[in-house]
Amino acid sequence: MGFCPINFCAVAVTSLLSSPFFSGSVMVLDIDVHFGNGIADIVKGKDRVKYASVHQDDIYPGDTKTSASGNVWKLALGGGTEGGEWRVGVKQGLDWLLEGADKTRDVLVVCVGYDGLGSDPLAGMNLKPGDYGDVAGDISRSWDTYR
């Protein structure tokens, strides 16, 4: 139900999981302001993949409430959320994804939409461009240090 004609994250995940050359797991961190209901539906219940989404509550496409079920983890943040709170939420998602992961064989796929910016006309978060740079650093450090 998203705006993208091709869900590149879903293509990456399904390509990895079907590759005879890849035997690890795929962790998907989705930081678009909208819940990724399409990729969540594609990976739900599948082995070797975990999906975490940090998104705005109560906006398109719905089904945004915070929850954790099987391999799908969702954190809904309120409209007006600023970068500090967002980064804490993203770190929670990363910690959940990386628990038990093995970076010598596993892959982290990050789905990024910049529609959490305060200037985005379709959503209501209040992120600044630098928040995306900060969270990229957080992701890199988490990946480097968890194991």
Ligand SMILES: [Zn+2]
């Ligand atoms: Zn979006």
